[in-house]
Amino acid sequence: MRRLGLVVAVVGLLGLAACGSDSKKETTSSSGGQASEISLRAGVNDPSDVTIAVLAYLPQAITVGQGTTVSWTIAGPEPHSVTFLPPGQTMPSPESAEGQKLFAPTPPTGSYDGKSLVNSGLVPLGPQAAPPFKVKFDTAGSYKFACVIHPQMTGTVTVVATGTKADTQADVQTRGDTEMNQWLTEGRAAKKAMTDKAPAKTANADGTTTWTIEMGASTAHTDILAFAPVPAAIKAKDKVVFVNNSSAPHTASFAGKQSLPQNPTDPAVNAPKPGASPQTLNATDFINTGLLPPNAAAPGQTPPPLAARSFTFTVPATGQYAYVCLLHVTSGMAGVINVA
Ligand SMILES: [Cu+2]
Known part of the structure; x- marks a missing residue:
């Protein structure tokens, strides 16, 4: 390889010295x-x-x-x-x-x-x-x-x-x-399609409403790192279901009065707390869905079912319940459940 380089260099030099038009081309392309x-x-x-x-x-x-x-x-x-x-x-x-x-x-x-x-x-x-x-x-x-x-x-x-x-x-x-x-x-x-649509909701027999908030969205070349659409009329005792239909894993994590894990590799990120879905929110505790998997399949496999990509919370009382995705907080993936 060294010798080849030497040959190229020598030919280049010869070109420069000998023929005018060729040498110009050499000089332009190499420098x-x-x-x-x-x-x-x-x-x-x-x-x-x-x-x-x-x-x-x-x-x-x-x-x-x-x-x-x-x-x-x-x-x-x-x-x-x-x-x-x-x-x-x-x-x-x-x-x-x-x-x-x-x-x-x-x-x-x-x-x-x-x-x-x-x-x-x-x-x-x-x-x-x-x-x-x-x-x-x-x-x-x-x-x-x-x-x-x-x-x-x-x-x-x-x-x-x-x-x-x-x-x-x-x-x-x-x-x-x-x-x-x-x-x-x-x-x-x-992003516009995700935030502009009306929030999905179902009426329950006991008079409460179950609202759906989507965790992110994905296109061929982007991830939308937002929780949307935002339900505007949540009432005490309603339920909120977080659903991951995107191509990335996400969490919905409520700090309460605690501090959140800062490193995405912290095992606490992936641990549902206090336990598996469904849970009831409160204003004090750290409450976490854990990582909800993407709606995407590994080669030769099927995507996780909807239930595995969903997590349900009951909102017990009026107030504001702020949450983030622990993986995507630096990309602004956060929201607030406002209960009137
Ligand atoms: Cu996320």
Whole structure:
């Protein structure tokens, strides 16, 4: 490989010295067309509505020259990974033990050649910002990567020979913005549909009402991290059912007068408290649904049934019962049950 590089360099020099028009082309493409470092974004939240999370690498595909370092920045509060799997391996479900192993990083040892696992791990886990994840590419080829918790998030790095036209940082920024705006439009429409519809409700024989609040919504390229629609006329002794029809796991967690778990990996996040559905709310205790699974199926499996994605609370008395999703609180996923 070293010798090949030397040959290319010598031919380049000869070209420069000998033939005018060819040498100009060489110079333009090698100096202007290839950057030593290219950075791109992994996920972003809508700057005008933090509850809309774009689940995409921006842009999805980049072309770089040999020797380029690619740098991914987790640009929003939602965690993502940049995971290059070894040849022949497919991305395991994030709920599986295999998937959860990929939450931990496997940093590159030298430049990446497509033959091994290289993985940022899941970052950030919690409110801290994550440093960019960097991989250097010396070998021409096409390398696919994906996010361990968002199977729809995939990308490609194409590495071309030195001197071949590659993306500039400006190209990457422009294409990233174009793709981002497309997915923001998709997400904003889904958010509007979710919040604009009338809350689902059923009348009970005892004169109370059971209201349904949806936990998030998902499109092909976004997660809407909101509880909606908001019922306006809840009365004491009514019931509220939280239902997860989205592609992400969520909780509905009431702090009461306690403090909430801060880290998404805290086992308390996934523990229904004080126990399984149904429960009665109060103004004092920490009350938690635990993680309600997404309405999505692992390969070869069926999605969890509605009952497994639902949790029912009775609201005993007038007052305000504030709640959050413990996984998505940094994306503004929160609500209040107002009981008149
Ligand atoms: Cu959530």
